Amino acid sequence: MSALRVFVADDEAPAxxxxxxxxxxxxxxxxxxVVGEARNGLETVERVPGSGAQVLLLDIHMPGIGGLEVARxxxxxxxxxxxxxxxxxxxxxxxxxxxxxxxxxxxxVRAARLxxxxxxxxxxxxxxxxxxxxxxxxxxxxxxxxxxHRIVLVPVTDVLYLKAEQKYVTxxxxxxxxxxxxxxxxxxxxxAERFVRIHRNCLVARAAIRGFERxxxxxxxxxxxxxxxxxxxxxxxxxxxxxxxxxxVAEK
Amino acid sequence: xxxxxQNDTPDxxxxxxNLGVVARILVAVNVMALTAALYSATGWMHARDRxxxxxxxxxxxxxxxxxxxxxxxxxxxxMNYVAGCAAVLGIALLFALATHAYWARSETLAAxxxxxxxxxxxxVALLLGYFRLRARAYSPALAxxxxxxxxxxxxxxxxxxxxxxxxxxxxxxxRRAERALEDxxxxxxxxxSDARQFVRLADEIALLERYASLEQLRLGERLRVAWEIxxxxxxxxxxxxxxxxxxxxxVYHGIEPGTGVGEVLVHVERRGxxxxxxxxxxxxxxxxxxxxxxMALDNIRERLMLFFDAEARLETRIVDNRFRVEIEMPYRAxxxxxx
Numbered sequence: 001m002s003a004l005r006v007f008v009a010d011d012e013a014p015a016x017x018x019x020x021x022x023x024x025x026x027x028x029x030x031x032x033x034v035v036g037e038a039r040n041g042l043e044t045v046e047r048v049p050g051s052g053a054q055v056l057l058l059d060i061h062m063p064g065i066g067g068l069e070v071a072r073x074x075x076x077x078x079x080x081x082x083x084x085x086x087x088x089x090x091x092x093x094x095x096x097x098x099x100x101x102x103x104x105x106x107x108x109v110r111a112a113r114l115x116x117x118x119x120x121x122x123x124x125x126x127x128x129x130x131x132x133x134x135x136x137x138x139x140x141x142x143x144x145x146x147x148x149h150r151i152v153l154v155p156v157t158d159v160l161y162l163k164a165e166q167k168y169v170t171x172x173x174x175x176x177x178x179x180x181x182x183x184x185x186x187x188x189x190x191x192a193e194r195f196v197r198i199h200r201n202c203l204v205a206r207a208a209i210r211g212f213e214r215x216x217x218x219x220x221x222x223x224x225x226x227x228x229x230x231x232x233x234x235x236x237x238x239x240x241x242x243x244x245x246x247x248x249v250a251e252k
Numbered sequence: 253x254x255x256x257x258q259n260d261t262p263d264x265x266x267x268x269x270n271l272g273v274v275a276r277i278l279v280a281v282n283v284m285a286l287t288a289a290l291y292s293a294t295g296w297m298h299a300r301d302r303x304x305x306x307x308x309x310x311x312x313x314x315x316x317x318x319x320x321x322x323x324x325x326x327x328x329x330x331m332n333y334v335a336g337c338a339a340v341l342g343i344a345l346l347f348a349l350a351t352h353a354y355w356a357r358s359e360t361l362a363a364x365x366x367x368x369x370x371x372x373x374x375x376v377a378l379l380l381g382y383f384r385l386r387a388r389a390y391s392p393a394l395a396x397x398x399x400x401x402x403x404x405x406x407x408x409x410x411x412x413x414x415x416x417x418x419x420x421x422x423x424x425x426x427r428r429a430e431r432a433l434e435d436x437x438x439x440x441x442x443x444x445s446d447a448r449q450f451v452r453l454a455d456e457i458a459l460l461e462r463y464a465s466l467e468q469l470r471l472g473e474r475l476r477v478a479w480e481i482x483x484x485x486x487x488x489x490x491x492x493x494x495x496x497x498x499x500x501x502x503v504y505h506g507i508e509p510g511t512g513v514g515e516v517l518v519h520v521e522r523r524g525x526x527x528x529x530x531x532x533x534x535x536x537x538x539x540x541x542x543x544x545x546x547m548a549l550d551n552i553r554e555r556l557m558l559f560f561d562a563e564a565r566l567e568t569r570i571v572d573n574r575f576r577v578e579i580e581m582p583y584r585a586x587x588x589x590x591x
Contacts, residue, residue, distance in 0.1 A: 011508070012413065013472050014420035021423065040511045061409070063511045088412035108416040141538070157538065 004032040004118060007053035007081065009044040009070070011062045019057055019086075019109065026115040030122075041065025045073050045151055053081045055121045057105075060087045065153075068093070068136035071127060073144050073151055080126035084117045093135070100131035139190050145171060145178035154178060156194060160208045160228050161235060162187055164201040174230040198226055198245050199238040206248060212237070265328050265336045266383040268321040272561030273383070280379055281314050282307070313351040317344050341376050348372040390558060410467075410500065417470040432469050435462040442492060450559070452586060453520070453527070454486035456495050460518060463496055467503050475507050476515040484520035487586045488527050491559045495520075497548050498531045498577050506533025506575060525583045535575040549577070556581060 006023060010016045016037055023032050036051040038044040041064040048056060056074070060067030071083050085104040087093055097104040103117055103124075142153035158173045162184060169180040169187070180187075188195065188203055195203040208228045215234070216222040224242055225234035237245050266273045285306045293299035320343055321328070328336045348368050414436060422429040442451075442459055464477045499518065507514040517532040549568065556564040556579070564581035 011511075012417065012470050014417040014470060015413070017424075018416060018420035021420070042511075061508075063509045088416065089408035107412050108419050 002031075004030060004122060005035045005052055005054045006032045006118070007036045007038070007044075007048055007051050007056045008034055009038040009041075009048075009056065009062070009067070010059040010086065011039050012059075013039075015059065015086075015107065019114075022109060022111050022114050025111050026118075029115050030118045032118065041067070041070045042153070044070050045153060048074055048081065049077055049150060052079075055118060056081045056083045058083055058085055060085050060090060060093050065141055066136075066138075068096075068132060069140050069142065072129060072132045072136065072140065073142070073153065075126045075129045075132060076144060076151065077126075082121035082124045083127050084121055092137075096135035096137070100135045102127050102131060102135060139193070143171060143180060143182075143187075145180055147178075152178075156191065159195075160205055160231055162195065162203045163235075172231065196245060196248055198241050199236055200240075202235055204228065204235060209249070212245075212249070263333045263384055264387065265331075265333065265340070265380075266387070268318070268325040268328065270561050271563050274318055274322070275562070276382075277318060277379060278314065280382070281310065281375060284375055284378075285310055309351065309355065313347045316350075317347050320347075337380055340380065341373060344372050344376045345369060407500065407504065410504075413470055414466050417466075421469065428469070432466055435466050438462050439466070439496075442496075445492065449492070450489035450584075451492045452486065453484055453488040453490055456490060456492070457481055457484060457486075457520065459496050460499050463499055467507075471503070471507060474510070474513055475503065476513060478515055478517045480517065480519040480521075483522060485522040485527060485583060485585075488522065489584045489586060490527070490581060491555050494552055494556065494579065495529055495531070497552060498529075498579075501548055501577075502531050502533035502575075505536065509536045509538075510534060522583055527581050527583045529579045530576060532574045532576045535570055535573050552579075 008016050008019050010019070020034055023034065026032075032055075035053050036047050038047050039062075041062045043064075044056075044058070044062075045065070056071075058067045058070060062070075065073075067085055067087075071085075074080050074083070083102070085093070085097060085102060086107060086109065087104060088107040094104065094106075096102075103120060105113055105117055140156065142155055143159065145152050145154055154171060154173060160172045160174065162180065163170045163172070164184045169182060169184055171178045171180045184201065184203060188197055191203075194205060194207075196206050198204050204226055205228075208230070209226055210229045211227045212224050213227060213234060214222055215225050215236075223239065224237045224245075226237055226245070227234050268274070286303055289299045289302035289306055293302045321340065324339075324343075328339060331339060349365070352365050352368050414432070418429050418432045418436070421432070439459065439462055442455075464475075467475055468477075495518075499516065502516045506516060514534045517530070519528075519530040519532075521528050549566065553566045556566060560581050564579070567578050569576045569578070
């Protein structure tokens with residue numbers, strides 16, 4: 001039996017050391033090799049794709065991106081590893097794991113439990129995105145954008161607006177545009193706190209709104225447009241959404 | 253007949269040097285005077301005049317009594333409760349007599365000496381009764397505070413991660429593991445001690461150091477702690493577990509969410525008759541949904557209130573991207589009695 005390729009992600013060095021030790025302890029039962037380590041969520045997302053890992057031991061409480069969100073981003077990979085979550089104490093997370101049949105270990109991890117989890121993970125593929133989504137009640141902090149062969153994450157806080165154009169959704173930051181493979185409706189639901197819908201095809205970051213201008217274009221009816229911080233373009237507000245948007249301005 | 257003492261916390265006089273106590277006395281006596289004026293007067297204007305008259309008589313006496321009580325407070329605290337009450341009554345009656353003697357020379361005085369005495373004695377009795385009830389009402393609250401301290405303290409997250417960290421060094425560095433377990437034991441000893449007793453600042457600071465050493469094991473170079481404690485009065489008394497939870501918060505909210513190195517500042521000093529403590533950590537606005545911080549702060553604020561009444565304060569501020577908690581409390585040296 002060839003050694004199982006394991007990736008260890010935890011922000012605490014002693015915790016990573018401990019897992020390595022345990023993997024060695026159980027190597028007779030489940031031969032394994034550690035193919036990579038990461039100290040936070042972003043590192044994990046960057047390093048796992050090239051590592052060839054079959055199983056990811058993933059701490060859920062990490063700086064940057066939490067473990068559950070990391071798993072959601074990694075699940076998009078074609079050769080995504082199976083995931084065993086590790087947590088010291090997070091009642092909500094544990095409940096969510098139980099409910100959605102996600103495998104997890106409690107810290108301090110016991111050798112026997114680790115062996116059992118690895119055996120189970122060996123055959124299993126990556127966790128289903130739907131169960132990850134259900135387990136993670138919070139909105140994500142990063143959005144994956146389409147780039148060739150790798151995962152590029154854009155912090156949600158950098159997003160100025162999201163605009164649906166034919167098949168894709170365009171994501172605009174100060175610097176540039178990206179394409180997102182998610183629907184505007186689901187994005188609107190997940191990030192309702194951060195974005196407001198100004199038009200059937202457009203969500204705008206509330207924090208980026210700088211003002212409004214009235215624009216009359218040719219024979220069209222005059223309409224309002226939103227001016228945003230950091231980008232020159234102004235976005236049209238539909239008549240239907242105008243009351244909502246205006247109320248927002250009044251709050252400011 | 254044998255008496256059964258069901259209450260294991262004996263009655264004590266209020267601390268007459270406490271701002272809250274003084275304020276309550278002043279307000280209560282004036283309310284009594286106002287009530288009497290409203291009751292005996294024939295109309296609103298009359299009542300006002302009555303109150304002003306009474307105030308002229310009462311205020312100098314009241315302020316003198318409060319001042320004398322302030323001066324003799326430490327002595328009163330050392331007497332037993334009944335003798336203390338008698339002393340307070342004696343002081344009040346003495347000033348009633350003095351006031352009476354002073355006003356007797358003019359002709360405005362309405363009441364006779366006898367009635368002045370009875371009124372004074374009633375007011376003293378009412379107030380002492382009120383303070384006794386209040387102290388009794390708060391002693392379960394203090395017991396409760398202990399429970400709260402336990403519940404709000406030491407996140408399970410910290411406990412399990414620390415145990416995990418100890419397990420990870422046991423093979424490579426047994427001595428470091430030993431020290432970590434000793435630190436953990438000390439921490440829990442304090443957690444399980446009586447939260448109604450004051451502790452010495454030196455002990456609380458030692459606890460901070462134990463705690464920091466455990467976090468250091470876990471977080472390594474990510475955590476830096478700057479200690480500014482040379483001017484800390486080690487004999488000052490404070491409620492237990494006031495600073496440690498703040499340091500724990502600082503690490504949890506300031507260091508753990510960060511990927512780089514972060515510095516936590518612990519600053520304690522004495523300024524006149526006040527003790528100031530300040531704890532600072534890097535501020536991560538995007539991680540404020542990690543709630544629980546407010547709860548811990550409210551818990552500490554509540555316990556400071558139980559111990560120091562209106563004389564302590566806890567404030568939080570965000571300065572230069574750092575989250576800062578400041579506590580100010582009266583400096584009480586080791587020998588002064590507990591409330």
